[in-house]
Amino acid sequence: MSDNQKIYVVGHKNPDTDSICSAIAYAELKRRITKETYEARRAGNVNEETQYVLDYFKVPAPELLESVVKTEEGKVSVILVDHNEVGQAVDGIKEAELLEIIDHHKIGDITTEAPIYFRNQPVGCTASIVYQMYEENNQEVSKEIAGLLCSAILSDTLMFRSPTCTPKDKEIAEKLAEIAQINVEEYAMAMFKAGSNLADKTPEEIFFQDFKKFTAGEVSFGVGQISSMAEDELFEIADRLKPYMPQALKEQGVDMIFFMLTDILSESTNLIYVGDKAEATIEKAYKISKEAGDYYKLAGVVSRKKQLIPFFMDVLQ
Ligand code: MN
Ligand code: MN
Secondary structure, three states: OOOOOOEEEEEEEOOOHHHHHHHHHHHHHHHHHHOOOEEEEEEOOOOHHHHHHHHHOOOOOOEEOOEOOOEOOEOOEEEEEOOOOHHHOOEOHHHOEEEEEEEOOOOOOOOOOOOOEEEEOOOOOHHHHHHHHHHHOOOOOOHHHHHHHHHHHHHHOOOOOOOOOOHHHHHHHHHHHHHHOOOHHHHHHHHHHHHOOOOOOOHHHHHOOOEEEEEEOOEEEEEEEEEEOOHHHHHHHHHHHHHHHHHHHHHHOOOEEEEEEEEOOOOEEEEEEEOOOHHHHHHHHHOOOOOOOOOEEEEOOOOHHHHOHHHHHHHHO
16 A cells, blocks of 8 residues: 555445445544545435435535446555445455455455454444544544434434444434534434435435345345335335336346335334245244235334344345
8 A cells, every 4th residue: 555545434335324424434533543545435325314414514425436446556445334245335345455344234245365453343323433433542523523423323223213222322422412512303303304305306216225235145135225204205105116126126136125114203114025035035034924015014123234134134044
């Protein structure tokens, strides 16, 4: 790595608020403590929720990083935040020089040739880890960074309602809210509302707001999610997504696609799906059978990471 080479800090594809905000905050921390050129990047479009957050705190969106394939100048250096799966990472990740991973998801399939700094903590949000790293390095958090990190925690934990949320996340978010001068409840409501305002979006845009791919043995599947505080809005979104899903199945080259329409207030998910084995997978995973309609109602399920992926992995592996 040459002296003035940039190091990119980047979250997963179809970035959510955590992937964008943790990348910005962690790049800032690394610049401060190392004096090297760390720059935040995004691995896809900024969604409506994240745009609301960036506008609120007047922080520009990171530039797009389309690929990290090796160039004539050599390998591209990257730090991954909020993911550690090849399928979710920016294109060319296998050719990049991976320096660090900061994440709160299950350990995935990214491998390296040399040891790296790999920090994985079972907390509700990468932003909670990044905040701890500011503290460990005795670095103050600015109002803007506090706002971004707090937003990421509220987003990932669905305002502390998700089972992925730990007491640590809540404690950190409350500290950050004070620095950022926001009222958590009011701010979170406005943020989620911005995120589910999909009136001007095509079904495809809605679909890719938050979509991730997974593999279990020979089987690959994708899971999207949209959360809202209004159930009506979720039914509308479902109606718009359903006709697009078969096309997504083909284009993504996966065996099944599931889409979680999560009602934050009632803490439940309506699950729509496509793919031959999708129904069987859901029924085995949750030991339920379908009543009526073309979706499954999963009471108490709000977290893709904790309440859906592990069950599907179990069934499929
Ligand atoms: Mn994420
Ligand atoms: Mn996250």
